[in-house]
Amino acid sequence: DIQMTQSPSSLSASVGDRVTITCRASQDISNYLAWYQQKPGKVPKLLIYAASTLQSGVPSRFSGSGSGTDFTLTISSLQPEDVATYYCQKYNTAPHTFGQGTKLEIK
Amino acid sequence: EAQLVQSGAEVKEPGDSLKISCKGSGYRFTSYWIAWVRQRPGKGLEWMGIIYPGDFDIRYSPSFQGQVTISADYLINTAYLQWSSLKASDTAMYYCARLASEGLSNWFDPWGQGTLVTVSS
Numbered sequence: 001d002i003q004m005t006q007s008p009s010s011l012s013a014s015v016g017d018r019v020t021i022t023c024r025a026s027q028d029i030s031n032y033l034a035w036y037q038q039k040p041g042k043v044p045k046l047l048i049y050a051a052s053t054l055q056s057g058v059p060s061r062f063s064g065s066g067s068g069t070d071f072t073l074t075i076s077s078l079q080p081e082d083v084a085t086y087y088c089q090k091y092n093t094a095p096h097t098f099g100q101g102t103k104l105e106i107k
Numbered sequence: 108e109a110q111l112v113q114s115g116a117e118v119k120e121p122g123d124s125l126k127i128s129c130k131g132s133g134y135r136f137t138s139y140w141i142a143w144v145r146q147r148p149g150k151g152l153e154w155m156g157i158i159y160p161g162d163f164d165i166r167y168s169p170s171f172q173g174q175v176t177i178s179a180d181y182l183i184n185t186a187y188l189q190w191s192s193l194k195a196s197d198t199a200m201y202y203c204a205r206l207a208s209e210g211l212s213n214w215f216d217p218w219g220q221g222t223l224v225t226v227s228s
Contacts, residue, residue: 043218043219046215049216087151089214091212091214093211093212094157094166095166096157098151
């Protein structure tokens with residue numbers, strides 16, 4: 001099965017910073033990549049699908065890029081409400097494996 | 108609007124059996140895959156398996172094959188996740204999620220609210 005590896009596992013940044021999280025697939029998954037945000041005690045929320053398409057209602061400071069095996073999630077200007085754990089997920093075939101998550105905190 | 112509503116929290120003892128549910132509404136239940144996802148306390152999301160209620164096609168993660176059973180009843184628009192003998196290590200939040208479009212190659216949206224399963228003696 002294809003493995004999904006995120007980095008870093010955790011990160012601390014200041015309000016207004018540009019934040020980048022990376023996700024690497026162990027095999028080519030084209031653009032079958034989604035990103036989710038999970039705030040503490042909440043249900044995961046879809047942010048991005050097809051590697052770079054922003055889900056309706058998601059703030060434009062979030063963006064995604066990449067194709068093949070390497071992907072990034074970028075927050076252009078970090079806001080306090082962005083404190084959460086972020087997961088990538090591949091969905092080209094089952095199993096729809098998740099990355100291990102990146103916990104984002106405010107410095 | 109598509110919605111998934113899961114059954115309530117459960118507290119069980121080791122060795123107990125359990126079946127939790129996920130009821131879909133606002134869409135054609137038989138046309139979309141539904142997945143189950145485990146999240147242990149303080150840990151990440153784990154893909155357990157997936158079912159297509161239209162023809163009962165089921166795929167399991169190797170990690171969960173034989174440990175749980177996924178099923179569905181399309182007459183009442185409900186998917187299930189069940190255990191025959193719970194262990195303490197099954198303590199977790201369990202989410203169901205629908206694939207966003209018809210077909211297996213899709214992201215998850217929407218999600219159910221989660222069912223907390225606690226297994227303790």
